[in-house]
Amino acid sequence: MEKADYDTLNKSLERKDSLDILKWAYSEFGDEIVYSCSFGVEGMVLIDLISKVNKEAKIIFLDTDFHFKETYELIDKVKARYPTLKINLIKPNLTPEEQAEQYGEKLWKVNPDQCCQLRKMIPLENQLSQHRAWISGLRREQSPTRANTEFVNKDNRFKSIKICPLIHWTEEEIWMYVKLHQLPYNDLHDRNYPSIGCEYCTKPVKEGEDPRSGRWADSGKTECGLHQQP
Template sequence: MNLHYRTLKKEEYEQFNNKLERNDALDVLKWAYNEFGDNLVYSCSFGAEGMVLIDLISKVKKDATIVFLDTDFHFKETYELIDKVKKRYPTLNIHLAKPEKTPQEQAELHGERLWEREPDMCCNIRKMVPLERELSRYNAWISGLRREQSPTRANTQFVNQDHRFQSIKICPLIHWTEEEVWMYINLHQLDYNELHDKNYPSIGCEYCTKPVAKGEDPRSGRWANKEKTECGLHVFQHGSGI
């Protein structure tokens, strides 16, 4: 449990990933909690991958800490899902992390509907800064990234050096397909966001998420009609995966 971003070398990340190469997601989580214990947090958006990871995590560490970035702009369906998850897994520590500024304070400072004019600034205020604050309390964090989600995520490893947050990023689901995610959800009868049944494969804030037409990129509904495809939580660098 002494592993820390600042002390690990590139070769050590390679060694970890070579060691875990043939392991499944549950084994990766067991390894991660064995190494980091209470210094490991799961940053969860409560998407489909999140439902899988929460269920797997509950089998490994029943009192694990899960952080949700509550931007104040999420769909009501997302908040309803969080309430269901809290009831199903009462021993998990689910924490809703808020931005320092309320929506009203943000509007007074930067103008109304900042997400339309400067979405990067809005994401920074309501997601990046709060997550940076939360992750500073831990040595490592878990993410539900999958390689097939987008070209920028194709090189993600199980264990990643996260330069953006000066942390170690664990991604247990990198080899899972979307079909496998939903097979797990259906097999274990897990709750999930009802918006998934209304053509929302990737769900973020209400103002910046649109339904996706059949055959379109699953993430095309995020920041629709803008070049932006990531909120900034996942900074990808060549050769490192993250």
């Protein structure tokens, strides 16, 4: 599709709610759509909404081998609560030991972009090459780089179509939904981690700071690259 096609499509969907967007997405793409989930709090909302639309939806998690133990514990809870969802943990081609041997120790500190490329970008590219579209939990409120996200987006980086059903949700609304439906969530959220990535690259955030300031702190990096367009 060309840009004008995306504009027209988003115009037709602009008054739809998140469930409507998901229903449209699964009707349009069927088995050729996958949800790439980081298991943050937005992910808990999306998983619950997706389960209402497609109980056998495909969900992937980019398992970098460097995540917090709390993240892995949460994934086990989600699998138990939604046993019919097809949740797969996707590993990089290199083990941490192989990466250290080839690129040096603590690559995430020396060259975080390359670390993300090896452990997240390449694995996701391999997965998305098998699908026509993917779902993301991006919200416009999260950061300036996400402020113009639409429901349906042309993804030049992965040569795919990116569906973002939660673009209009506020953080307050996300947490209201989680509490109302008693959804499991990462315990780190209660310990000043609003945005959670790999253990080595994520720090707690002080009150009043940008919610994503704990990601790649002191490096000048704000995104892993999954949502940045070339």
